[in-house]
Amino acid sequence: MAAAPTSEQPREAAPVETAPPGAGLRSRIEHAFRPWRRANPGARYLVIAGAVITLVFLVMAVFADSVAPFGEDQYCAAEFFNAENGACIGVGPDEQIPNRAAPSREYPFGTTDTRFDVFSRVILGARVAFAVVAFSTLFAMFIGVPLGLFSGYIGGKFDRVMVLAMDAIYAFPSLLLAIMIAFSLGLRLEQLGIDAPYVPAAVAVGAVYIPQYFRVIRNHTLSIKEEPYVEAARSLGASRTSIVFRYIFFNVVSSIPVLFTLNAADAVLTVAALGFLGFGIRFPTAEWGLDINLGLADSVAGFWWTAFWPGVAITLLVTGLSLMGEGLNDIINPLLRVKGYRGKVKGGARATMAAVGAREDAAELDAEDGAAGLEGNR
Amino acid sequence: MNETVLRIRGLQVAYATPSGMLHAVDGVDLDVARGESVGLVGESGCGKSTMGKALMQLLPPGAEMAGSVQLNGQELVGIRPRELRRIRGEDMALVFQEPMTRLDPLMKVSDHFVEAIKAHRPRTKKAEARAMAREALMQMGIPPTRADNYPHEFSGGMRQRIMIALGIVMRPYMVIADEPTTALDVIVEAQILDLLDRLRRDEELGLILITHNLGIVAETCDRVAVMYAGRIVEVGPVEEVFTNPQHPYTQGLLRSVISVDTTELSSIEGSPPNLLNPPSGCRFAPRCDQVFDACRTVDPVLTPVSTATSAACLLHPGADAGADRRAAAAQQMATER
Numbered sequence: 180m181a182a183a184p185t186s187e188q189p190r191e192a193a194p195v196e197t198a199p200p201g202a203g204l205r206s207r208i209e210h211a212f213r214p215w216r217r218a219n220p221g222a223r224y225l226v227i228a229g230a231v232i233t234l235v236f237l238v239m240a241v242f243a244d245s246v247a248p249f250g251e252d253q254y255c256a257a258e259f260f261n262a263e264n265g266a267c268i269g270v271g272p273d274e275q276i277p278n279r280a281a282p283s284r285e286y287p288f289g290t291t292d293t294r295f296d297v298f299s300r301v302i303l304g305a306r307v308a309f310a311v312v313a314f315s316t317l318f319a320m321f322i323g324v325p326l327g328l329f330s331g332y333i334g335g336k337f338d339r340v341m342v343l344a345m346d347a348i349y350a351f352p353s354l355l356l357a358i359m360i361a362f363s364l365g366l367r368l369e370q371l372g373i374d375a376p377y378v379p380a381a382v383a384v385g386a387v388y389i390p391q392y393f394r395v396i397r398n399h400t401l402s403i404k405e406e407p408y409v410e411a412a413r414s415l416g417a418s419r420t421s422i423v424f425r426y427i428f429f430n431v432v433s434s435i436p437v438l439f440t441l442n443a444a445d446a447v448l449t450v451a452a453l454g455f456l457g458f459g460i461r462f463p464t465a466e467w468g469l470d471i472n473l474g475l476a477d478s479v480a481g482f483w484w485t486a487f488w489p490g491v492a493i494t495l496l497v498t499g500l501s502l503m504g505e506g507l508n509d510i511i512n513p514l515l516r517v518k519g520y521r522g523k524v525k526g527g528a529r530a531t532m533a534a535v536g537a538r539e540d541a542a543e544l545d546a547e548d549g550a551a552g553l554e555g556n557r
Numbered sequence: 558m559n560e561t562v563l564r565i566r567g568l569q570v571a572y573a574t575p576s577g578m579l580h581a582v583d584g585v586d587l588d589v590a591r592g593e594s595v596g597l598v599g600e601s602g603c604g605k606s607t608m609g610k611a612l613m614q615l616l617p618p619g620a621e622m623a624g625s626v627q628l629n630g631q632e633l634v635g636i637r638p639r640e641l642r643r644i645r646g647e648d649m650a651l652v653f654q655e656p657m658t659r660l661d662p663l664m665k666v667s668d669h670f671v672e673a674i675k676a677h678r679p680r681t682k683k684a685e686a687r688a689m690a691r692e693a694l695m696q697m698g699i700p701p702t703r704a705d706n707y708p709h710e711f712s713g714g715m716r717q718r719i720m721i722a723l724g725i726v727m728r729p730y731m732v733i734a735d736e737p738t739t740a741l742d743v744i745v746e747a748q749i750l751d752l753l754d755r756l757r758r759d760e761e762l763g764l765i766l767i768t769h770n771l772g773i774v775a776e777t778c779d780r781v782a783v784m785y786a787g788r789i790v791e792v793g794p795v796e797e798v799f800t801n802p803q804h805p806y807t808q809g810l811l812r813s814v815i816s817v818d819t820t821e822l823s824s825i826e827g828s829p830p831n832l833l834n835p836p837s838g839c840r841f842a843p844r845c846d847q848v849f850d851a852c853r854t855v856d857p858v859l860t861p862v863s864t865a866t867s868a869a870c871l872l873h874p875g876a877d878a879g880a881d882r883r884a885a886a887a888q889q890m891a892t893e894r
Binding site: 406407408410411412413414415416417418421425426429430 | 613615642643644645646647650651653655658659660661662663664672673675676677720723724
């Protein structure tokens with residue numbers, strides 16, 4: 180075991196410390212992945228499949244400029260294109276990208292009526308999708324989580340008012356709310372002369388998800404704040420802020436990742452819907468919903484590829500994120516985890532013989548699980 | 558040695574219930590001197606733990622408190638929340654019943670100490686706080702190398718020692734131990750009690766030991782206060798009270814103690830009265846084996862029966878004298894509310 184220095188032992192050399200420095204970190208990592216090893220294989224496949232799809236899109240988004248053969252608003256070969264004013268200098272229509280070309284080797288997904296390469300726009304659209312989704316879910320999280328924590332911990336009238344307000348937002352049709360926010364915020368930014376094309380859509384989508392974070396965190400906080408260790412912390416003179424952020428937060432935070440991935444999937448759809456309706460990202464920025472809208476007329480005329488590929492991209496990314504969310508839920512939630520294991524043992528095709536051994540395994544696992552549950556609950 | 562650290566006068570705690578106010582603690586007077594340990598005994602539901610929590614003001618919402626609690630002369634009832642937060646942990650600490658659930662499972666033991674210390678001295682450096690933590694743990698017999706472990710890596714007895722270490726790391730004047738050994742086995746129990754006893758002697762802190770185990774009290778306490786139905790019925794030096802109990806309830810409690818010599822189990826018939834509607838007269842009268850007529854109408858108060866011991870029983874002359882005093886106190890609480 181190599182004695183690699185880790186961040187765990189930065190203090191003065193502990194004389195009696197017997198474990199080699201690397202062991203602590205390694206066992207900690209192993210411990211962190213224990214739910215993953217325990218999870219039933221179905222959940223693991225879900226997560227892996229979802230993660231692979233999402234990763235492909237993420238790589239596409241990050242390296243969009245080098246992956247995409249053309250720019251998002253480019254309609255001729257790069258050597259003639261003036262990116263500053265978007266004009267094609269010194270070329271006739273023949274050297275430009277052909278208009279409504281069917282998918283070919285040169286233009287894998289075809290081109291649009293305004294001579295844009297669909298393949299490039301799908302790739303560049305991923306960038307917008309990730310940017311807006313990341314911003315909006317983080318926005319919702321940074322507002323919803325603290326509000327939920329304090330609302331749950333303080334309780335009383337403050338809690339009542341907050342719950343009422345959040346329920347009001349939740350009861351409102353989410354797309355309508357997003358449109359209203361995007362529209363009014365867009366106007367306001369225009370008035371102020373601020374050029375921030377992603378912001379209205381991102382804030383609009385984020386605002387829709389605030390109540391979800393609020394509810395989950397608030398309910399969890401309500402149960403955690405009754406835990407004996409919270410009372411013990413109070414008896415030692417801890418302040419309200421330190422109780423909320425040091426004692427309660429870390430016990431509540433486990434419910435966020437699942438919500439985050441599922442919301443991200445939903446946010447992709449909402450952004451696309453906003454773009455489709457014309458309240459989201461503005462042309463000529465490449466955005467999937469917007470591109471579907473632009474391709475609508477084409478699809479009636481038989482040019483199926485202009486709207487088809489952005490649609491496929493939306494479907495794939497939403498599927499990937501949802502798979503990941505569902506899988507994580509199965510893995511993180513201990514109840515589902517145990518159930519999954521039992522199900523596998525009973526439903527296994529090679530019945531009795533295997534079941535004997537498997538049952539022993541399961542019993543062992545249950546015992547450990549029980550211990551883990553105690554640690555978690557006590 | 559005679560310097561009073563904690564001075565409780567007329568402490569009343571009432572819980573709001575759907576059918577009215579329930580007086581769980583009803584007019585308790587108690588003094589604790591520096592370096593003295595007082596045992597608080599009684600059967601379940603007689604207000605011992607409520608009193609412990611009331612002293613720390615950790616009562617659930619809906620509970621009301623009246624009377625006077627003075628710590629080193631500072632009044633604690635009606636104190637501002639910020640002041641209260643300073644006193645909790647720094648001047649007065651509470652050791653809870655169930656050590657298994659009193660530590661945050663996601664925080665290292667050393668971080669509990671860092672949090673507790675920083676709550677009182679925000680400018681303490683982390684390394685300094687850790688050093689204090691290690692020292693407090695060492696004092697409790699926990700190797701300092703284990704300071705960075707998580708709570709689930711410790712046994713129940715060790716966790717209780719950690720809780721005690723957490724309580725004393727700020728060097729309080731008072732420690733209230735609320736059944737600190739209930740969840741532990743006898744060996745560990747002896748260790749914990751020994752630790753508390755040593756602490757009290759070394760640090761000269763006042764200790765209130767809340768328990769229903771009379772053996773523990775006999776072993777570790779200087780004085781004992783017997784509680785029944787929210788009131789103290791007898792208080793005095795442990796030896797005197799245990800060898801010559803004056804109140805029928807104390808006598809009954811002592812008879813109920815199980816030891817190796819016990820051949821027949823004895824108990825006190827009946828159960829404590831409903832505190833929503835306590836009986837007039839002596840609260841113990843319905844269960845008392847020495848009851849007489851006056852018991853059912855006159856409410857006895859604590860009266861000295863010897864130089865150091867007081868009992869609230871009409872068997873002792875003078876116990877009926879303060880009936881008006883009690884009424885006046887109740888009146889006062891009603892007007893305060």
